[in-house]
Amino acid sequence: MSAPRPCVLLIEDEPAQREVLCYNLEAEGYRVVQAQSGDEGLLLLDEEMPDLIVLDWMLPGVSGIEVCRQIKMRLETRATPVIMLSARSEEVDRVRGFETGADDYVVKPYSVNELMARVRAQLRRTRAAATGARLMFEDIVLDSETHKVTRAGAEVKLGPTEFRLLSNFMEKPGRVWSRDQLLDRVWGRDVYVDTRTVDVHVGRLRKALTGAGGSDPVRTVRGAGYALS
Known part of the structure; x- marks a missing residue:
C-alpha cells in the first residue's frame, strides 16, 4: 500500500x-x-x-x-x-x-x-519522508529512500504500515495524533480500517523500537491518541 x-x-x-x-x-x-x-x-x-x-x-x-x-x-x-x-x-x-x-x-x-x-x-x-529525506529523532534515524530505520546504529525491522506510522510521527514530533487522523494519514481515507487496528500497529512499532534498545518513544495521550515525544 x-x-x-x-x-x-x-x-x-x-x-x-x-x-x-x-x-x-x-x-x-x-x-x-x-x-x-x-x-x-x-x-x-x-x-x-x-x-x-x-x-x-x-x-x-x-x-x-x-x-x-x-x-x-x-x-x-x-x-x-x-x-x-x-x-x-x-x-x-x-x-x-x-x-x-x-x-x-x-x-x-x-x-x-x-x-x-x-x-x-x-x-x-x-513532509520530508515523502521526498526521500532522512528523518531523525533522538537516536532514531529513518531513511525514506532506502526504507531503513536504525536506532543507536542498530537496524530496526519494521513492516510497511509500521514504517509509515513512524514516518508520520517523525515528521512532526510532539504532535498528538488521534486514531482517526492516523487512519487517514497512514492507511488513506478510501480504505476502511477499524480504529483498533491503529492500536495494534502502534504496539508493533513500540515493540520493534524498544527491542532495538532504549525507552519507548511513543507516548499514549489518554482520550486523544499518540505522539512521538
Whole structure:
C-alpha cells in the first residue's frame, strides 16, 4: 500500500480560480479539499488535517489574514505551511501577510507553474519522508529512500504500515495524533480500517523500537491518541 497523497486545503471564493487551482493541484498528485469562505476553511482545517493550505486574502466573512492568524495560533496547525494569494502587491501588504504567519506570498495574477513549484517546495520542507529525506529523532534515524530505520546504529525491522506510522510521527514530533487522523494519514481515507487496528500497529512499532534498545518513544495521550515525544 502506498502512502496517502498529501492533502491541500484550498480556500478561494472565486469559482474560476478555485477550479483552475484544484485541477492543477490534483494533476500534481495532491488530494484537494475546497472551501469557499474563511469560516468554511477553518471548519475543514480540523476535519481534514491538511499538509498545506493555499489561502486567498480577500474572502467573504472571515478574511484570509484572520484565517492565517488563527491557523498559526493553534498548536496543532501552526506548523502547517500557508501560501497566501493576494492582489495586494505593495510591500506593506506582503509584510503584513508574513507577519501574520504566511509561509509564502503570491501576488495575483500569478503563474500556475510557479505556484505549483512553491507548493512543492513547502511540502518538501514539511513532509520530508515523502521526498526521500532522512528523518531523525533522538537516536532514531529513518531513511525514506532506502526504507531503513536504525536506532543507536542498530537496524530496526519494521513492516510497511509500521514504517509509515513512524514516518508520520517523525515528521512532526510532539504532535498528538488521534486514531482517526492516523487512519487517514497512514492507511488513506478510501480504505476502511477499524480504529483498533491503529492500536495494534502502534504496539508493533513500540515493540520493534524498544527491542532495538532504549525507552519507548511513543507516548499514549489518554482520550486523544499518540505522539512521538
